[in-house]
Structures are given as C-alpha cells and as structure tokens.
Amino acid sequence: MTTLKVAVIPGDGIGWEVVPEGLKVLEAVGRKHGLDYAFTEYDWGCERFHKTGRLMPEDGLERLKESDAIFLGAVGFPGVPDHVSLWGLLIPIRREMHQYVNLRPVRMMKGMKCPLANRGPEDIDFWVIRENNEGEYSEIGGRLNRGTDREMAIQETVMTRHGTDRIMRYAFDLCRRVGKQKVTSATKSNGIIHTMPFWDERFEAIAAEYPDLKTDKYHIDILTAHFVLHPDWFDVVVGSNLFGDILSDLGPAVAGSIGIAPSANINPEGDYPSMFEPVHGSAPDIAGKGIANPIGQIWSGAMMLEHLGHQAAADDIVKAIETVLEGAGPKTPDIGGQATTKDLGDAIVEALK
Ligand code: ATP
Ligand code: MG
Numbered sequence: 001m002t003t004l005k006v007a008v009i010p011g012d013g014i015g016w017e018v019v020p021e022g023l024k025v026l027e028a029v030g031r032k033h034g035l036d037y038a039f040t041e042y043d044w045g046c047e048r049f050h051k052t053g054r055l056m057p058e059d060g061l062e063r064l065k066e067s068d069a070i071f072l073g074a075v076g077f078p079g080v081p082d083h084v085s086l087w088g089l090l091i092p093i094r095r096e097m098h099q100y101v102n103l104r105p106v107r108m109m110k111g112m113k114c115p116l117a118n119r120g121p122e123d124i125d126f127w128v129i130r131e132n133n134e135g136e137y138s139e140i141g142g143r144l145n146r147g148t149d150r151e152m153a154i155q156e157t158v159m160t161r162h163g164t165d166r167i168m169r170y171a172f173d174l175c176r177r178v179g180k181q182k183v184t185s186a187t188k189s190n191g192i193i194h195t196m197p198f199w200d201e202r203f204e205a206i207a208a209e210y211p212d213l214k215t216d217k218y219h220i221d222i223l224t225a226h227f228v229l230h231p232d233w234f235d236v237v238v239g240s241n242l243f244g245d246i247l248s249d250l251g252p253a254v255a256g257s258i259g260i261a262p263s264a265n266i267n268p269e270g271d272y273p274s275m276f277e278p279v280h281g282s283a284p285d286i287a288g289k290g291i292a293n294p295i296g297q298i299w300s301g302a303m304m305l306e307h308l309g310h311q312a313a314a315d316d317i318v319k320a321i322e323t324v325l326e327g328a329g330p331k332t333p334d335i336g337g338q339a340t341t342k343d344l345g346d347a348i349v350e351a352l353k
Pocket of ligand 2 (some may be wrong): 279280281
C-alpha cells in the first residue's frame with residue numbers, strides 16, 4: 001500500500017462542495033489500485049481573511065512543503081478584492097513551490113455539447129502550457145501622482161532566460177511524451193517590443209533542440225480567434241503567464257464547459273509539491289446550492305495521481321468521467337441536467353467499480 005500525503009485546501013465558495021467529491025473519487029480509485037492517502041485539510045481562504053487578516057497562517061507555506069501534493073478547490077470571494085486573495089494564497093504557493101508550469105488539457109469529452117457548430121471530440125484535444133511564475137504577473141511597478149490629473153500606473157513584465165527556457169522545454173518534452181507533433185507559441189512581438197521578441201528568440205532557440213517536432217507561432221489576438229475557428233490545428237500551445245491564463249480559460253470553454261476543466265501547477269523537478277485545482281473559480285453565484293459541477297475537481301485529482309506516478313489509477317478516473325458524461329446518468333445544470341454535485345460525484349464513483 002502506498003500512502004500519499006495530500007494537503008487539501010477547499011478554499012472558498014463551491015470549493016467546499018466540489019473538493020469532497022474529488023476526495024471521494026480519489027478514495028474509490030485508491031481502493032482499486034492499492035493507494036492510501038493521508039489528507040490534511042486546511043481552512044484557508046477568504047473567511048479566514050475576514051477573521052484574521054490573512055488567507056493562510058504565516059507558516060502556511062512551510063506546512064504545505066510536508067505534503068506530496070496539494071489539492072485545491074478555489075480561492076476568492078466577493079468581499080475580498082481579487083488581487084488580495086490571489087496574492088495572499090495562490091501566487092505565493094505557485095512561486096514558493098517552484099510550480100512554474102501551469103498545465104491544462106483542453107479536451108472535449110465524449111458526451112459534452114460543443115458550443116462550436118460542427119465540432120466534436122476528434123477536433124478538440126490539445127494542451128495549454130502557461131508560464132506560472134514570472135512574466136506579466138509581477139510586483140514591480142507602482143502608481144505615481146495619485147489623485148492628480150497626471151496620475152499614472154506602471155507595471156513591469158519580467159522574463160528571464162532561465163524561466164523562459166524551462167517552460168519552453170517543458171512544452172516540447174510534453175509534446176514528445178504525449179505523442180503529439182507541434183508546439184505553438186503565443187506571442188505579441190509586434191506590439192510588445194522588448195519581452196515578446198525575447199520570448200520569440202528563446203522559442204526558436206529551444207525549438208532547435210527538438211528537430212523532430214513542428215512549431216508555429218501566432219500573435220495572441222489572432223490565436224484566440226483560431227482557438228474558436230480551428231481548434232483542430234493545435235497540439236501543445238505555450239504562452240506567457242498572462243497569455244497562457246487567457247488561453248487556458250478559452251480552451252475549456254470551447255471544449256464545452258469550464259466546470260469540467262482540470263489544471264495542474266507543476267514543479268517538474270519535484271523538490272516541492274505540485275498543486276492541482278479546477279480551472280473554474282469559487283462561483284459565488286451558485287455557491288451553497290449544491291449544483292456545482294465536480295468534474296473539474298475530480299479530473300484534477302486524476303492529474304495529481306498521474307503526476308505522482310499512478311497512471312493507471314488516473315486513467316481509470318478519466319474513463320469513469322467519460323462514461324458518466326456519455327451515458328444517461330446524472331448531469332449538473334451547467335451541462336444540461338438537473339442533478340446535484342453529489343449525485344454526479346456518486347455516479348463517477350459507481351462508474352469506477
Ligand atoms: P476566478 O477569478 O476565481 O477564476 P471567475 O471570475 O473566473 O473566478 P468562476 O468562479 O469560475 O469565475 O465562475 C464563472 C461562471 O462559471 C459562473 O457563472 C459560475 O457559476 C460558473 N461555474 C464555475 N465553475 C462551475 C462549476 N464547477 N459548475 C457549474 N458552474 C460553474
Ligand atoms: Mg477565471
């Protein structure tokens with residue numbers, strides 16, 4: 001029996017509804033594959049911020065380092081400004097744990113309805129890789145002449161060769177590993193004239209190390225259009241922190257629903273734990289109603305098991321999700337049904353048997 005130490009952070013809103021379903025499925029697949037878990041749950045998030053002024057305790061990051069992986073719901077809720085919740089929990093974890101890859105599969109599951117006419121699961125199956133530690137999301141900058149008519153705001157983008165090369169290499173390595181052919185770069189080197197030409201140069205330099213793989217690049221504006229018009233063009237798409245963020249919400253939306261999309265914040269070196277969370281946020285509009293789709297969380301659990309080396313268990317979860325989506329079983333309202341979060345979680349556990 002292998003015991004996996006998992007730090008569990010439900011966070012805010014529907015995080016508290018979908019995380020229990022994710023844990024339930026992990027337990028069920030564990031029983032089949034000889035996996036055991038030591039879950040440690042943390043009540044970090046916006047409610048804690050209201051009570052204590054911090055989203056997580058001062059030694060929070062240190063505590064997380066003791067785990068094999070982090071399983072997160074969603075953080076952020078009305079009443080706490082978004083930048084406070086983001087910089088008070090998510091970004092510190094991603095940076096301190098060197099989770100410099102944000103990996104998001106964009107895959108239209110059989111049984112899902114695609115918002116694009118004439119597109120099906122065979123057209124939409126690619127990966128978005130977002131640089132997760134530097135780039136546009138930087139603390140460098142400030143505000144000048146506040147409150148005057150000469151007021152201005154400055155925010156610097158920082159791209160290092162170390163940070164850029166490693167995300168590109170990850171993209172090319174993943175492309176080989178999953179048996180795909182092409183890596184696409186998201187750029188904007190016509191308008192952003194320092195960082196983006198650097199990004200392009202590094203892309204070309206790293207591409208030269210992988211002569212067996214094809215490459216292409218698009219400016220981010222037309223690339224978003226191509227995601228909608230030609231999703232079948234893409235295998236692996238690599239983008240900076242901001243561009244990757246945008247593309248990795250657009251991709252799942254094109255694939256049918258944000259509610260089922262998973263995501264992984266990966267530390268490829270494995271010296272600190274990686275973190276697995278659904279693409280969606282805390283969904284305040286439906287929180288507390290018990291109707292959130294738990295599949296994004298459950299699929300994130302599968303990515304966690306895959307990352308920890310338990311491929312067969314991960315594949316089993318993805319298969320069970322697909323079985324339920326394709327069948328006549330329960331569906332939550334976002335995917336056209338009337339079932340509850342728990343019904344859908346139960347159906348996936350049942351499909352695992
Ligand atoms: P964040 O900034 O944290 O990413 P967001 O502003 O992008 O959050 P979400 O919380 O993801 O927003 O919600 C966007 C919309 O998608 C809302 O209408 C929400 O109800 C819906 N939604 C999000 N997640 C789910 C889910 N798991 N099931 C059903 N609907 C969802
Ligand atoms: Mg969002």
